[in-house]
Amino acid sequence: MIDFRYHIVSLISVFLALAVGIILGAGPLQGTLGEQLSGQVEQLREERNDLRAELDETTLDLESTDRYVEAVGPELVTGSLVGRSVAVVGTGELDDDWYEPIAEQLAVAGASVSSQVDLTSAWTDADAQDDRDAAADETRLATGEPDGSSEEALATALVMALVEEDPLDPEQLSTDAQDLLTMLSDDGLVDVATAPTAPAEAVLVVVPQRAEEDASDGTQTPTAGDGATEEESTDDAGAAAVQDQLQVVVAAESAVGAVVVAGPDLSDGDLISWVRDDEQTTSTVSSVAQVGEAPGQINVPLALAAELQDVTGQYGLDDAATAAVPPLQEPEEPEEAATPESSDGATGDDGEGALDGSTDEPTDQ
Incomplete structure (x- = not known):
């Protein structure tokens, strides 16, 4: 049994230590600690302050770069796709904030967006496999x-619906082609944002902006099953x-040859990464990353123009890109109109040989 004196000694020790701490803290150690x-x-x-200054300087540099790109971009893009029709396919729903800047650059390039369709979740959802099999038949x-x-x-059906000529x-x-698009729409596999107006010469596949809470390119998060963890099931489904x-x-590359895949920054296993890693597509299909920024948006029409002249590349500021900017292509010039001729075979370019056969010689007054 513990003696009462032991408790007295313990309490005295605690108070002594507290007192010594107070004395030292208020005395000789006060200045040093302070x-x-x-x-x-x-x-x-x-x-x-140094980090804030560096951040401000970096932000200013980025803003200056963006302003420069936005100023120079139209000079590079204008006329690069004059007379060309492009079909846009979203791998998910494309919101206006994401797609409109791309559409504006296509308009500056002179391209005609012949159609825009978005793939729905039924296109990739594992639970909709039976419905897809029936639609495919x-x-x-x-x-x-x-x-x-x-x-x-x-x-194959979707691409045919966008590019097959009468x-x-x-x-x-x-x-x-029209019947196929109606069929795919009725089956809930695609949403038609802009109905096709003409056969497309090139296809632009746009990956939607990646949601912060889901990095699986818009696919639904599956539940784990058959002994697999939820993380493994999600990766497999993605x-x-x-x-x-x-x-x-x-299918688009096989049908028209000119295909560009555009999307956000690269992430493991996304569509652009697959295009660049696949032996078949990396040499036949172009890709553009970082389309959420001005440089990527400008690269889209330039990459389409290059693809239409059989030049393929992977563009962006990431390490996996083959170039930052697509090589500039000379736009195809329209055929010169024939020079009109007069009824007697003379041309009217310089006033020689009027249409009525008369001359321009002055008459005597």
């Missing part, structure tokens, strides 16, 4: 291509969704 704390505070304040009858997976059949009028879509979207890119 100076150390003051010095640390001053050092932290200086570091904060329906489209195979129209496309006449019975082979391949359902995803390949649907991709045999009797090449400036119009074929009846089969990879499968991107592969389904990649089929559209492959």
Whole structure:
């Protein structure tokens, strides 16, 4: 049993230690501790001010660069796609803030956006596989291509709906193309934002801006099953969704040859990364990253113009890009109109040989 004197000694020790601490803190150690704390505070304040100055300088540099790019961009882009028709395919819903700056650059380039369609979640959702299989069987009858997976059949049908010409009028879509788009829309696989007005010569595939809470390119987050963890199931579903979207890119390249995939900053397993890593697409399909910024938006029409002249590249400011900017292409000049001739075979370019055969010789007054 602990003796009462032990408690007395313990209490006295505690109070002695407290007293010694107070005496030292208020006496000889007061100045030293205060100076150390003051010095640390001053050092932290200086570091904060230095970091703030560096941030302001970096921000100013970025703003200056953006202003320069925005000023020079139109000079590079203007006229690069005059007379060209482009079909836009969103791998998900494209909001105005994300797509409109791209559309503005296409307009500056002189391109005609012949159509805009967005893939819905049913295009990649694992739970909608049966519906996709049924829709694919329906489209195979129209496309006449019975082979391949359902995803390949649907991709072929979508591209055909955007690019196939009417045999009797090449400036119009074929009846089969119109029927295919209606079919895909009715099946809930695509949303038609802008109905096709003409066959497209090039296809622009746009990846939506990545949501902060979901980095899986708009795919639904699946639940874990069959012993798999939720993280593994999510990764597998995301990879499968991107592969389904990649089929559209492959089908478009096969149909028109000029295809550009544009999207945000690269992330592991996104569509642009797949395009750049796949042996088939990296040499036939161009990609543009960072389209949320002015340089990326300007690169989109330049990459399309290059693709239309069989020049493929991967563009952006990331390490995986082959170049920061697509090589500039000479726009195709329209054919010169024939010089009108007079009825007697003389031209009227310089006043020689009027149409009525008379001359311009002055008469005597």
